[in-house]
Amino acid sequence: MTTDRFFDFAVDTANATLTVTRDFAAPRRLVWDCHTQAALLDRWFAPKPLTARTASHDFREGGHWHFAMIMPDGQEFWSRQDYIxxxxxxxxxALDAFSDETGAVSPALPQARWTVSFTEDGRLTRVLTLVVYPSAEDLEKVMAMGMEExxxxxxxxxxDLLDTLGGTSEPAKVTISALVRAPAETVWAAWTEPAHITQWNFASPDWCCPSATSDLREGGTYTARMEARDGSFGFDFxxxxxxxDPGREIGLTLGDGRRADTSFTPEKGGIRVTTIFDAEGTHPVDMQRDGWQAILNSFKTHAERL
Structure with a gap:
């Protein structure tokens, strides 16, 4: 860990606010991932010697994060954040509050509104967190509980986690590819139309894609709901x-800032579909490649049946 980067913890009792500013030697995308992905949050979001454990996490407007900070002796301190x-x-x-193990907010303890912003300057990412409490008394209470420390x-x-993840490196570029033996117009339609996307956009038969939208234009949005068929888990992509570039190329910037660029190239016997995507920092690159390739293989099977 490097300790000479900018850090400031400012208390404004008159306005019942905390302003915390911290620089990290990592790309903004990676710092963002560490704040928004449960698997990464569990690796840092608790002061030593406590550890964090997520009970549920749904990072979307209207979603929430319910988690515990756990003492070495097993004692649990529960909290939740509701994303606004x-x-x-x-x-x-987000609204931040103490809670119990069921997620019910503890009304006797202070609640606050957290606004977290991320800016990048060269090799550094600055995270500025503005925490606003309903009253000066609430702010004083959390300070007495050891908020600053x-x-x-x-x-x-x-x-420390960013150092472990290789914070100063750029995300790995991963390439997957498949030759789809179908006419070009069929391949393009199967890739871009929601009615088709829901038929192939999953890596294995125990998953499904119940809904999708595609505003196919530069600046337009794409969404796909991915769910386990038994209902045990799901997320929005x-x-x-x-x-x-109709019939030739589609570039997509994902919600976390990573990119996925897909090209459609005529070859003997069909259309070569190739996607180059930025790997995220949570899972091994090989695992990500296998998952994306499995989805592409599912697309190939669907398109060739049309």
Whole structure:
């Protein structure tokens, strides 16, 4: 961990606010992932010697994060954040509260509105967190509970995690490809039309894609709901088209800022579909490649049946 980067913890009792500013030597995309993906949050969002454990996490406007900070002796301290606004990679706003293990808010303890913003300058990402309490008394209560020491230790842990993840490196570019033996217009329609997307956009038969939308234009949005067929888990895959060249190429910027660019190239016997995507920092690259390739293989099977 490097300790000489900018850090400021400012208390404004008159306005019942905390302003916490911290620089990290990592790309903004990776710092954002660490704040918004449960698997990464569990690796840093608690002061030493506590650890974090997520009970449920749904990072979307209207969603929430329910988690515990756990003492070495097993004692649990539960909290939840309810997401109000999300601006991918730029920032988010959430209501933060103490809770019980069921997620019910503890009304006797202070609640606050957190606004977290992310800016990048060269190799550094600055995270600015504005925490607003309903009253000066609530602010004084959390300060007496050790807010400054706890948050400082927690951010030190994030620094350590970013070092472990290789924070200064760019995301790996991963390539997948398949030759689809179908006419070009069929391949394009199967890739871009929601009625087709829901028929192939999953990696294995125990998953499904119950809904999808595609505003196929530069600046338009794309969404696909991915769910386990038994209902045990699901998430929304979202992005914005940064390039649309009909029949030739589609570029998608994902909600976390990563990119996925897909080309459609005529070859003998069909259309070569190739996607190059930025790997995320949570899972092994090989696992991500296998998952994306399985979805592409599912697309190939669907398109060739049309």
């Amino acid at each position: 606004e999300i601006h991918p990679i730029d920032g988010y706003t 706890g948050l400082t230790s927690t951010l030190d842990r994030l620094d 979202e992005g914005t088209f940064h390039k649309v």
